[in-house]
Amino acid sequence: MKKTHIALLVLIAAAIVVLISYTGDLSSYETIASAKQKEGKFVNLIVKMDKSVPVQYDPVKDPNLLQFNVQDSLGNKISVVYHNTMPTDMEKSERLVLKGKVQGDYFECSAIVMKCPSKYKDNPNAMKDQPVTLSN
Amino acid sequence: MNTTKFLDEHLFPGQIGYFLTILSLVASLVATYSFAKAFFSKEISLQAQWEKLAKIAFIIESVAVVSCFVVLFYVIYNHLFEYKYAYMHSDKNLPYQYLLSCFWEGQEGSFLLWSFWHCVLGLILIATKKKWGASVNGVMMVLSFVQFCLATMIVGLFIFDMKLGSNPFILLREEMSWPILSRPDYLQLIKDGTGLNTLLQNYWMVIHPPVLFLGFASTTIPFGFAVAGLLKKKHDWMDNSLPWATFSAGILGLGIMMGAAWAYESLTFGGYWAWDPVENASLVPWLTLVSAIHACIIYRKTGSSLKLVYLFFGISFLLVLYSTFLTRSGILGDTSVHAFTDLGMNAQLLSFLLIFVIPYFVLFFARFKHMAEPQKEEAIDSREFWMLIGSLILFLSAVVIISITSIPVFNKIFGTKIAPPEDAAFAHNQVQVFVAIIIGLLTATGQYLKYKGTTKAFLVQKLKMPLLVTIIITAVVYIFVGVAFKEKGIGFEGAIYVAMFAAIYTIVANIFFWMTMQKAKLKSAGSSIGHIGFGMVLLGILISSSNKTVLSWNTTGISPLRVESGKSPIGNPRENITLFEGIDTDMGKFMVTYVRDTFDNLDKRFFELKFKEKKTQAEFFLYPDVLKNNKGMEGFSANPSSKHYWNKDIFVYVTSFQDNSKEDTTSFKPHQMALGDSIFYSNGYIKLEKVLVNPNVNRPAGTNELILQLAVTSKEGLKYTASPGIVLEGMNIQSNVDTVKAQNIVLSFNKVIDQEKGTLEIGVKESSALTNLITLKAYEFPFINLLWLGVIIMTFGFGVATWSRVSKLKEK
Numbered sequence: 001m002k003k004t005h006i007a008l009l010v011l012i013a014a015a016i017v018v019l020i021s022y023t024g025d026l027s028s029y030e031t032i033a034s035a036k037q038k039e040g041k042f043v044n045l046i047v048k049m050d051k052s053v054p055v056q057y058d059p060v061k062d063p064n065l066l067q068f069n070v071q072d073s074l075g076n077k078i079s080v081v082y083h084n085t086m087p088t089d090m091e092k093s094e095r096l097v098l099k100g101k102v103q104g105d106y107f108e109c110s111a112i113v114m115k116c117p118s119k120y121k122d123n124p125n126a127m128k129d130q131p132v133t134l135s136n
Numbered sequence: 137m138n139t140t141k142f143l144d145e146h147l148f149p150g151q152i153g154y155f156l157t158i159l160s161l162v163a164s165l166v167a168t169y170s171f172a173k174a175f176f177s178k179e180i181s182l183q184a185q186w187e188k189l190a191k192i193a194f195i196i197e198s199v200a201v202v203s204c205f206v207v208l209f210y211v212i213y214n215h216l217f218e219y220k221y222a223y224m225h226s227d228k229n230l231p232y233q234y235l236l237s238c239f240w241e242g243q244e245g246s247f248l249l250w251s252f253w254h255c256v257l258g259l260i261l262i263a264t265k266k267k268w269g270a271s272v273n274g275v276m277m278v279l280s281f282v283q284f285c286l287a288t289m290i291v292g293l294f295i296f297d298m299k300l301g302s303n304p305f306i307l308l309r310e311e312m313s314w315p316i317l318s319r320p321d322y323l324q325l326i327k328d329g330t331g332l333n334t335l336l337q338n339y340w341m342v343i344h345p346p347v348l349f350l351g352f353a354s355t356t357i358p359f360g361f362a363v364a365g366l367l368k369k370k371h372d373w374m375d376n377s378l379p380w381a382t383f384s385a386g387i388l389g390l391g392i393m394m395g396a397a398w399a400y401e402s403l404t405f406g407g408y409w410a411w412d413p414v415e416n417a418s419l420v421p422w423l424t425l426v427s428a429i430h431a432c433i434i435y436r437k438t439g440s441s442l443k444l445v446y447l448f449f450g451i452s453f454l455l456v457l458y459s460t461f462l463t464r465s466g467i468l469g470d471t472s473v474h475a476f477t478d479l480g481m482n483a484q485l486l487s488f489l490l491i492f493v494i495p496y497f498v499l500f501f502a503r504f505k506h507m508a509e510p511q512k513e514e515a516i517d518s519r520e521f522w523m524l525i526g527s528l529i530l531f532l533s534a535v536v537i538i539s540i541t542s543i544p545v546f547n548k549i550f551g552t553k554i555a556p557p558e559d560a561a562f563a564h565n566q567v568q569v570f571v572a573i574i575i576g577l578l579t580a581t582g583q584y585l586k587y588k589g590t591t592k593a594f595l596v597q598k599l600k601m602p603l604l605v606t607i608i609i610t611a612v613v614y615i616f617v618g619v620a621f622k623e624k625g626i627g628f629e630g631a632i633y634v635a636m637f638a639a640i641y642t643i644v645a646n647i648f649f650w651m652t653m654q655k656a657k658l659k660s661a662g663s664s665i666g667h668i669g670f671g672m673v674l675l676g677i678l679i680s681s682s683n684k685t686v687l688s689w690n691t692t693g694i695s696p697l698r699v700e701s702g703k704s705p706i707g708n709p710r711e712n713i714t715l716f717e718g719i720d721t722d723m724g725k726f727m728v729t730y731v732r733d734t735f736d737n738l739d740k741r742f743f744e745l746k747f748k749e750k751k752t753q754a755e756f757f758l759y760p761d762v763l764k765n766n767k768g769m770e771g772f773s774a775n776p777s778s779k780h781y782w783n784k785d786i787f788v789y790v791t792s793f794q795d796n797s798k799e800d801t802t803s804f805k806p807h808q809m810a811l812g813d814s815i816f817y818s819n820g821y822i823k824l825e826k827v828l829v830n831p832n833v834n835r836p837a838g839t840n841e842l843i844l845q846l847a848v849t850s851k852e853g854l855k856y857t858a859s860p861g862i863v864l865e866g867m868n869i870q871s872n873v874d875t876v877k878a879q880n881i882v883l884s885f886n887k888v889i890d891q892e893k894g895t896l897e898i899g900v901k902e903s904s905a906l907t908n909l910i911t912l913k914a915y916e917f918p919f920i921n922l923l924w925l926g927v928i929i930m931t932f933g934f935g936v937a938t939w940s941r942v943s944k945l946k947e948k
Binding site: 002003004007008011012014015018019022025026027028029042043044059063064083084085086099110 | 440513514516521524525528529532535536539540543553554555556557563567690710711712713714791792794909911
C-alpha cells in the first residue's frame with residue numbers, strides 16, 4: 001500500500017469522524033408539547049404568533065426584553081421570552097422558527113427566524129392574495 | 137379564448153423576447169450537436185464543416201442571449217408593468233444604478249446572466265481556438281449543452297402539462313388571476329411595480345452577482361476539458377485547462393467575498409460570514425476547484441493523481457449545479473435567510489443536476505483503468521506528496537461543509553426532522569479552524585519542497601529565516617492583539633492562536649519564497665501572491681472574528697433597584713442599547729448621541745449618531761439608516777453604517793426605533809412632598825432638593841416665581857435634574873413644566889399645600905411618547921481590512937497565474 005493511500009484513508013476517516021461528531025450537536029424541530037417534555041434542551045419550534053395576548057416590548061425600560069405568546073399547529077400555546085429587540089415584521093410573519101429552550105412555564109428563545117409573506121424574495125402565492133389593495 | 141382588447145400594452149418587446157428565448161434554445165441544441173460531430177469525427181474535412189456550422193450556431197445563440205438581456209432591460213427600464221418581471225422586481229422610484237439588480241432578484245434574470253457569461257467565455261474560446269489544443273470542440277460541446285439546459289430554464293413552455301422553465305417575458309395578466317387584470321384598462325390601475333427588495337438596494341448587489349456568476353460559468357470550461365479528456369482517453373489537456381481553472385478560482389473567490397462584503401454592509405447579523413447554506417453552497421465549489429488546480433499541477437509534474445484531477449474538476453462544476461438546486465428549489469426553506477422562491481421548477485432543477493452527475497460518474501468509473509498511476513510512490517519529502525495531502529484536506533473540508541448544508545435535503549428524502557445545532561456557526565468553525573491550520577502550514581512549507589524529494593539541509597537552510605520572522609511577528613500579534621474569544625473554552629482559543637501562527641507563516645514564507653527563490657519576478661509570482669493573499673484572508677478572519685467586541689453592552693437591569701424576576705435574570709448584559717434623541721448616552725469607550733434623523737429623497741431615514749471617544753475626545757458621526765420595506769411587508773429594513781480606521785471598523789446598526797408621533801394620553805399624577813422627600817416613579821425616584829423663590833432677578837415686575845429643584849435618579853443609577861416652577865402674576869398662576877426626556881417623565885409644580893409645613897404638590901406624568909428613541913447595536917471589528925486586502929491580493933495572484941500560464945501556451 002502506498003503512503004498516499006494510507007494518508008487518503010486516514011483523512012477520509014477523519015472526515016467521517018468529524019461528521020459523526022457533528023450529528024451529536026444536531027437539534028430537532030419539536031412541537032410545543034414535545035419541547036416541554038425536553039425542558040432545558042435546545043430545540044427548534046415552528047409556531048405562529050398568538051395574537052390574543054399583546055406583545056410586550058418597551059425599549060425605554062429594557063431594549064433587550066421581548067415577551068410574546070405563540071401557538072403551534074396543534075393549538076398548544078406557550079409564552080416566549082427573547083432577550084433582544086423586537087424583529088421588524090414579527091407580528092406580520094406567517095410562521096416563526098424559534099430556537100431555544102423551555103424553561104419552566106416559558107420558552108427562553110435565543111434566535112427567531114421569520115417566515116414572512118415575502119422576505120428577500122418574491123412569493124407568487126402571496127401576490128395572488130393581494131389584489132384587493134390594487135383594485136378601486 | 138380571451139378576446140378582450142387590452143389598452144396601452146406594449147406587447148412587441150415580449151414577442152421579441154419569447155422568440156429570442158426559443159431561438160437560443162434551438163441554436164444551443166444545434167451547437168451542441170455540431171460541436172459533438174466536430175469533436176468525434178476523424179475526418180479532417182468533415183470536422184471543419186461541422187465546426188463551421190457549430191460556430192455559427194453558437195454565435196446565433198450568443199446574439200439571442202445578449203438581445204434577450206437587452207430586451208428585458210428595456211422592459212424594466214421603461215417600467216412596462218404589464219410584464220410580470222418588471223412588476224415584481226422594480227418600481228418607478230428605483231434609483232437608476234439599481235436597475236441592473238432587478239435582473240438578478242428573480243431566477244429568470246440570474247439564469248440569463250449565467251448564460252450570458254457562458255456566451256462570452258465560449259466566444260473567447262472560439263476566437264482563440266488555436267491556444268486550447270485538440271479538445272476545444274469537446275469543451276464547446278459541453279458548454280453548448282449547459283447553455284441548452286439553461287435555455288430550458290427560461291423558455292417557459294408547456295410540454296404535456298409540464299411547465300418547462302419560467303419565461304421572463306410573461307405578462308402579469310397571464311400569470312395572475314386578479315379580477316382587475318381582466319379589465320381592458322387594467323394598466324391604468326397598476327400604478328407601480330412592487331419594487332426591488334430593499335436589502336438588494338446596495339451597490340454590492342449591482343456587482344456581486346455578475347462576478348459570482350462569471351465564477352460559476354467559468355467552472356464549466358475545466359469541466360468541459362475533463363469530459364473531453366475522459367471521452368477520448370487523452371490526458372494532455374492540463375496546460376490548456378489550468379489558466380481557465382485559475383481564472384475561475386480567482387473570480388469565484390472574489391465573487392464570494394463580494395457577497396460577504398454585501399452581507400457585512402447591508403445585512404444586520406453583524407458580520408460578513410454566517411455559514412448560511414447559500415454562502416456555503418458557493419464556497420464549496422471554490423474549495424474543490426482549488427484542490428483541482430493543485431492536483432492538476434501534481435499530474436503535470438509527476439504523472440500521478442490523474443484520477444483526482446478528473447474527480448475534482450468534475451465535482452467543482454457539479455457542485456455549482458448542486459448549489460443552484462439548493463438555492464433555487466426552496467428546499468433550504470427554514471435554514472436560510474436568503475434563497476430564491478420556489479418557482480415550481482424543482483423537477484427541472486433536479487434534472488439539470490442529474491443529467492450531468494450521472495453521465496459524468498458513469499464515464500469517470502468506466503475510464504478508471506485508463507487512468508494509470510505511476511508505480512513509483514511519492515517520497516514523503518517531496519512537494520507532490522504534501523500538495524496532494526493539502527488538496528485532499530480542502531476537498532474533504534468541502535465534503536463536510538456541503539454534507540452539513542444538505543441537512544434539509546436529507547430531511548426531505550427521509551422525512552426526518554433534524555435541525556441545525558444550537559451554535560451552527562461554531563459547529564463549522566471548530567472543524568474549519570484545523571483545516572486552516574494544516575492548509576496554512578502546508579502552503580508555507582510546501583513552497584520550499586521540491587518535486588520528487590528534498591534534502592533536509594536545503595529545507596532547514598531555506599526555512600530558517602522565514603520561520604524566525606514568523607515567530608517574531610506572531611509574538612507581536614499575540615501580545616498586542618491576541619484572542620478575545622473565550623466563550624468556547626481553552627481548546628478552541630488555543631486552536632485560534634495556532635491558526636494565527638499558520639496564517640502569518642503562510643504570508644511570510646511566501647514573501648520569502650518569491651524574493652529569494654523566484655528572484656522577485658512577476659511572471660512566476662502567481663502562486664506566491666495567491667498564497668500571500670490567502671494567508672491574509674485567514675489572518676483577517678481569525679483576528680476580526682475572535683476579537684469582535686460588542687460596544688453597545690447594555691447593563692440595564694444590573695442596578696440594585698431592579699427586582700429579579702424569573703423571566704429577566706439580573707447580571708447578564710445584552711447587546712442592544714437605547715438612545716434618546718438629543719441625550720448623551722454612555723457606551724463603554726464612547727459617549728454616543730442620537731442627534732437627529734434625516735430623510736433622503738427615497739424615504740430612507742438616516743439616524744445621525746455622534747460618537748465621542750472618552751479618552752481622546754475625538755468625535756465622528758455615523759449614519760445607520762432604515763428603509764421602509766416594500767413588497768407588502770410592513771416594518772423597515774436596517775442598513776448598518778461603519779467608521780473605518782486602518783486597523784478596525786466601528787460597526788453600528790439600528791435594531792428598532794420609536795417615533796414620538798403617538799398622541800400623549802397620560803395625565804399628571806399628583807404627589808404631596810416636602811423638602812427632602814422622595815417619591816417613586818416607575819423607573820426610579822425623585823427627590824425634592826430645594827425650593828427657590830424668585831431666583832431670576834430680571835423677572836418682569838409684579839411677578840413672583842417659585843422654582844423647585846428636583847433630582848431624578850433612575851434605577852440604572854443615572855442622575856438628572858428638573859426644575860418645574862410656577863409664576864404668579866396677581867391672581868394668575870402659570871405653571872412651567874420640565875421634562876426628563878431620558879426617563880420619559882414630565883414634572884409640574886402644581887401648588888403649595890401648606891406653607892407652614894412646607895408641603896407642596898407636584899405632578900408626575902410618565903409617557904412613552906415624549907421623545908424619539910432608537911435601539912442600537914454597535915460592534916468593533918479589528919483588522920477587518922486585512923481580510924479585504926487579502927481578497928484583493930489573492931485575486932491578483934490568480935490573475936498573474938492565469939496570465940503567465942496563457943502566455944506560456946504555444947499556438948498550434
